[in-house]
Amino acid sequence: MCGIIAYTGTRSCTDLLYQGLRKLEYRGYDSAGLSVLSGGRIEVIRAVGNMDSLEKELEGNGHSDARLGLGHTRWATHGRPSTENAHPHSDCTGNVSIVLNGIIENYVNLRSELAANGHEFTSETDAEVVAHLIENHYNGDLLEAVRLTYADIEGHFAFCAIHSGHPELIAGARKECPLLIGVGKDEAFIASAIPAFLSETRDVIVIGDEELFVATPAGVTIMDLEKNELEREVTQVNWDVDAAEKAGFETFMRKEIYEQPDSLTDTIAGRLPDGGGVVLDEMAISDEVLAGIDKIYIVACGTSYHAGMVGRYVLENWSGVAVELDVASEFRYRDPVLSPSTLVVGISQSGETADTLAAMRQARKLGSKVLAITNIMGSQATRDADGVIYTRAGLEIGVAATKSHVAQIAAIHLLALYLAQARGAMSAGEIDGIASELKAVPELLQTYLRHEATTHEIAKRYYQQPFFLYLGRGVGLPVCLEGALKLKEISYIPTEAYAAGEMKHGPIALLDEGSPVVVVATDGHVYDKVISNIEEVRARSAAVIAVATEGNEGIKAYSDDVMFVPATSELLSPLLSVVPLQLLAYHIAQLKGCNVDQPRNLAKTVTVE
Numbered sequence: 124m125c126g127i128i129a130y131t132g133t134r135s136c137t138d139l140l141y142q143g144l145r146k147l148e149y150r151g152y153d154s155a156g157l158s159v160l161s162g163g164r165i166e167v168i169r170a171v172g173n174m175d176s177l178e179k180e181l182e183g184n185g186h187s188d189a190r191l192g193l194g195h196t197r198w199a200t201h202g203r204p205s206t207e208n209a210h211p212h213s214d215c216t217g218n219v220s221i222v223l224n225g226i227i228e229n230y231v232n233l234r235s236e237l238a239a240n241g242h243e244f245t246s247e248t249d250a251e252v253v254a255h256l257i258e259n260h261y262n263g264d265l266l267e268a269v270r271l272t273y274a275d276i277e278g279h280f281a282f283c284a285i286h287s288g289h290p291e292l293i294a295g296a297r298k299e300c301p302l303l304i305g306v307g308k309d310e311a312f313i314a315s316a317i318p319a320f321l322s323e324t325r326d327v328i329v330i331g332d333e334e335l336f337v338a339t340p341a342g343v344t345i346m347d348l349e350k351n352e353l354e355r356e357v358t359q360v361n362w363d364v365d366a367a368e369k370a371g372f373e374t375f376m377r378k379e380i381y382e383q384p385d386s387l388t389d390t391i392a393g394r395l396p397d398g399g400g401v402v403l404d405e406m407a408i409s410d411e412v413l414a415g416i417d418k419i420y421i422v423a424c425g426t427s428y429h430a431g432m433v434g435r436y437v438l439e440n441w442s443g444v445a446v447e448l449d450v451a452s453e454f455r456y457r458d459p460v461l462s463p464s465t466l467v468v469g470i471s472q473s474g475e476t477a478d479t480l481a482a483m484r485q486a487r488k489l490g491s492k493v494l495a496i497t498n499i500m501g502s503q504a505t506r507d508a509d510g511v512i513y514t515r516a517g518l519e520i521g522v523a524a525t526k527s528h529v530a531q532i533a534a535i536h537l538l539a540l541y542l543a544q545a546r547g548a549m550s551a552g553e554i555d556g557i558a559s560e561l562k563a564v565p566e567l568l569q570t571y572l573r574h575e576a577t578t579h580e581i582a583k584r585y586y587q588q589p590f591f592l593y594l595g596r597g598v599g600l601p602v603c604l605e606g607a608l609k610l611k612e613i614s615y616i617p618t619e620a621y622a623a624g625e626m627k628h629g630p631i632a633l634l635d636e637g638s639p640v641v642v643v644a645t646d647g648h649v650y651d652k653v654i655s656n657i658e659e660v661r662a663r664s665a666a667v668i669a670v671a672t673e674g675n676e677g678i679k680a681y682s683d684d685v686m687f688v689p690a691t692s693e694l695l696s697p698l699l700s701v702v703p704l705q706l707l708a709y710h711i712a713q714l715k716g717c718n719v720d721q722p723r724n725l726a727k728t729v730t731v732e
């Protein structure tokens with residue numbers, strides 16, 4: 124977690140660093156800070172809270188002469204959010220300043236050794252040891268001190284360091300956590316993610332895993348751990364700068380909910396050609412191998428896990444391969460039974476989630492083929508996989524995943540069709556029939572979004588309720604799990620999501636008069652069963668809020684409120700039925716006055732286990 128940025132160049136950099144941190148705030152926002160070289164000294168400005176707090180701290184404190192500096196936005200792992208624990212961290216002399224993303228696993232030992240040698244620590248963080256180690260190793264060569272420090276530390280991290288004796292130099296390293304360089308004219312930016320410098324340059328160099336770098340206004344050098352220079356291509360990113368702004372919406376989350384039709388269109392584009400069949404350019408796992416697999420194992424976390432759960436129903440039905448599913452944090456510490464004929468699918472919007480990456484690596488070690496479904500080009504997940512399916516949802520800023528989720532589901536639909544094609548599990552005609560239906564979904568979703576007001580009205584009736592139960596069957600179950608996660612993470616209202624048939628085995632005891640129960644009751648082979656479960660809920664005088672298929676007027680007799688979604692086939696329906704649940708959560712959170720883009724305690728990218 125955490126976002127880091129560094130700058131070296133010819134421009135005054137305090138504001139550049141600050142603006143970059145604003146774009147990285149989604150990675151953590153419990154404290155933030157900057158360090159700049161000004162008047163020959165390193166000046167550190169830090170604040171607890173989000174970037175607004177740092178902005179206040181910077182007022183009248185801009186150090187306009189600074190041309191070298193670091194910035195950090197924090198999501199606490201070691202040490203509570205406080206000014207002392209905020210980055211950048213310094214050594215004992217104040218000559219060294221560092222920012223770090225990740226975790227130093229052996230920091231306790233390092234800290235006591237350094238303390239025994241007279242180093243004084245000012246924070247409770249693991250990261251501070253890096254500044255003191257650099258101080259220890261520094262002998263006039265910052266890169267060498269960084270290299271030796273890298274050798275001392277264990278864990279997963281990316282860090283940047285500056286020294287007051289080197290007014291143009293940034294040195295740093297990365298191991299597993301992301302770090303990219305934005306190259307400009309006589310300047311360089313180093314950051315955890317591209318949006319941090321996208322308004323300044325589109326020329327990007329990726330620092331590889333277990334590599335060192337140095338940057339000055341004259342250029343950038345990437346090295347292996349022995350300081351051998353490595354060739355690195357500069358790639359041009361074509362992202363839209365405005366994508367990082369709210370484009371007229373009051374929050375990123377609502378903007379991103381409205382971007383879902385585009386997110387779907389882009390994810391499908393070119394992959395279901397008019398001539399028939401499924402094309403996945405980055406699959407890189409041969410049809411022969413895919414034809415031989417006997418099990419699919421899906422690993423993911425949070426919302427991505429829920430997309431994976433939709434995948435279980437779709438993949439089994441269309442490709443005929445048995446599917447298992449686990450949250451990555453459990454999978455990695457079990458003894459999963461995998462073989463070379465297992466296909467492991469890691470789903471991760473960010474492509475940086477520590478648990479998902481660890482699960483994917485473990486699967487590879489056990490000889491399985493690994494496929495990544497991710498939204499971020501060049502992310503670590505793409506490097507830990509044999510093949511990739513990119514979702515093309517674009518930049519997602521809201522901590523609550525929305526447009527990336529529907530894109531993940533669509534990517535799974537594509538994978539299932541691709542497998543069905545490779546394995547001969549469906550005829551060309553059947554595949555093309557589903558492809559046409561899938562291509563029609565973005566337009567249906569666009570139509571649905573015009574009816575947002577209905578969901579807003581329903582939210583007004585229920586937002587003061589202390590608890591919500593979600594019930595669904597079949598593909599309606601992962602939709603419920605996702606709807607319940609959305610509500611709890613942005614409104615802080617406790618929720619439960621259950622397989623509707625399981626309700627009578629326990630959760631029914633939670634129901635009282637008027638308790639809101641959200642039921643996904645879209646058309647499908649389990650619809651009648653869901654209606655029976657609704658009857659059980661109503662017999663306890665609870666209030667039913669149903670998600671149903673347009674045209675099903677009969678559902679009104681069983682529900683207090685209905686959110687209708689357009690009709691599509693059952694296995695495609697989660698692409699539509701999850702959207703009213705996103706909007707319901709959104710409006711409830713807004714009515715409660717919550718910050719939906721930055722829910723408490725959360726961060727967008729979870730790079731710690």
Ligand code: AGP
Pocket residue numbers: 424425426427428470471472473474475476479522523524525612727728729
């Ligand atoms: C959901 O709204 C959250 N953002 C969270 O559950 C997220 O899906 C999870 O942390 C996994 O992230 P990833 O897709 O980037 O791996």
